[in-house]
Amino acid sequence: MKKMLMMTKLFLVALMFSGSLTAQAATVFEVDAATVIPGIYKYNFALLAGDYSLTLEDVDSSFSWLGVTVGKGATNYGQLSLLGPIDEGVLNFSVGATGIYTALVYAQGGIGPINLIISSVPEPEAAAMLMVGLGLLAFRARRRRLG
Secondary structure (H helix, E strand, O other): OHHHHHHHHHHHHHHHHHHHHHHHHOEEEEEEEEEOOOEEEEEEEEEOOEEEEEEEEEOOOOOOEEEEEEEEOOEEEEEEEEEOOOOEEEEEEEEOOOEEEEEEEEEEOOOEEEEEEEEEOOOHHHHHHHHHHHHHHHHHHHHHHHO
């Protein structure tokens, strides 16, 4: 019974570490909508302090220009521009405080769906904790098998 409780505890620790890593890598905000061009589209979303990756995809490549700016108030956290038949682009940015941020999408020269996806970037510490947790599980399983 004691061994089973110990294995359950180690499993829960590993699950906790992997769960936190999954939560950090999850999509924070996503738009998949048909757009009538030309236009400017404003999307508000909530972010926690941390590092993020914004992916802008032009599914049908008919836009002559497609861009996005991420900001809060007068502060600009980054800008991404796609020119010509480029299908997608990635903008990495960091925010220092939790709050509501704005993505302004500018499009010209086409009609079609665009995908705007903002996801958090896992911190290296979270990956290290996951590896340590899995290493402890492997060590415990090996020790149990040998003993």
